[in-house]
Amino acid sequence: MEVAMNNTDSTDNTADSLVEVVLPGKVEPEGLEVRHGAVPVTGPGQVVIRMEATGVSFAEQQMRRGKYYDQPLFPFVPGYDLVGTVLTIGAGVEPGLVGTRVAALVKVGAWASHVRVDAADVVPVPEGISAAEAETVVVNGITAWQMLHRKARVRAGDTILVHGANGGVGTVLVQLAHAAGVRVIGTASPRHHDTLRDQGVEPVDYRAPDLAAQVRALAPRGVDAVFDHVGGPGIIQSWHLLAPGGTLVAYGSASTRDDEGSKQLPVLKLLGRVWTWNALPNGRHAYFFNVWAGRALSKNRFRAQLRADLTQVFAALQRGEVHARIAAQLPLTRVADAVRLAESGTVAGKVVLTP
Known part of the structure; x- marks a missing residue:
């Protein structure tokens, strides 16, 4: 049963109409459909958020190709x-909560x-942070924070290798690592x-045939952690x-983005390698990280960690340890x-x- 809604401005609310982007199937960006409809109605324990900023992550790039591991059936709103x-x-x-600016991780449905x-899934955004700035560190920031501090458990003085250091997750990962003295x-x-040098990163060409040798020259004993979104054969390196x-x-399989075939197989291969490496008595550790995966195991624990960790990321943004890297800002209707x-x-x- 739907319940009566509280709102801050009934005149504005009745004037609202839903605009959403639908992914109808495996399409080129121009095949994304902009549709209009009624604003959702809240049920018990729910809120409706008027979106101020959402973004394009690697997940949506894979979804439009039908390549994201556990994406919904078409059509859906990414x-x-x-x-x-x-x-x-x-x-x-x-x-x-009414009138409060919040962030939410939803996996699908935010392009609306x-x-x-x-x-229970919303996290307050502190004063002084714009919606676009906050958006740059929601899925990217929580992914970077949890990989650094919950999986790799980095410490001051460590040396790490970040593949795709200029990307959405990579830029946040670099800054959070530096804030930790890494x-x-x-x-x-x-x-x-x-640009990477200006940020204190020691850059290496990701296509260099001697990439491993260049990294070894910079870190002769090896690195304390590698963050790899590429997957494929390079994961062995x-x-x-x-x-x-x-x-x-x-935390990804970018090398398979344009491949045909099963969307599950690249992930299963990665998981197989991780399990094998962890079984070896070599003192090293390997993880396949997906920020959403923990939700299925324990929703309450997932929510508690999301709130705690994203609050830490927002605090780093407020302190200037992390800077919002906005590559471009476009209206929802220009999603292609x-x-x-x-x-x-x-x-x-x-x-x-943006809306």
Whole structure:
């Protein structure tokens, strides 16, 4: 049974209409459909967020190719995360949430002007941080923080290797690592090397045939952690670049983005390697990290860690330890342009979508 809604401005709310982007199947970016409809109605324990910023992450790039491991059946609304203002609430929700700016991790559904979520899934955004700035560190920031501090457990003085150091997750990962007193070696295209140097990263060309030798020259004993979103055969090289006691965190399979065939197989191969390496008596560790995976195991624990860790990331943003890297900001109706840009490999940071 739906309940009466609380709201801050009934005149504005009745004027609202839903705008959402639908992924109808395996399509080019121009095949994404912009649709209009009614604003969602809250149920008990739910809120409706008026979206102020969402973004294009690697997950959506894979989803439009039908390549994301556990994506829904077509058609659906993509969008892994969003930032916005709580518009309406359902029964049992704290009334003070209305009018509050919050962030939410939803996996799908965020490419819409209004998004309904459980109130327990929202995280307040501190004053002084804009919606677009906050958006750059929601899925990217929570991924980076949890990989660094919950999986690799980095310490001051460590040396790490970040593949794709100019990307959405990579840029946040680099900054959080530096805030923890960690030295960073980062792979990227040469056109991004000057930017990486300005950020205190020691850059290496990700296409260099002697990439491993270059990393070894910078870290002769190996690195304390590798963060690898590429997957594929290169993951073996990442493993062998670890120092004794080091940790490999694989968090994607970008090398298979344009491949045909099973969307599950690349992930299953990665998991197989991780399990095998962890069974070896070598003192090293390997993980395949997916920020959403823990939700299925324990929703309450997932929510508690999300709130705690994202609050830490927002605090780092407020302190200036992390800077919002907005590659571009485009309206939701220009989603095709936004996806093209995000997939071009020419930008650093996050492509943000606004209403």
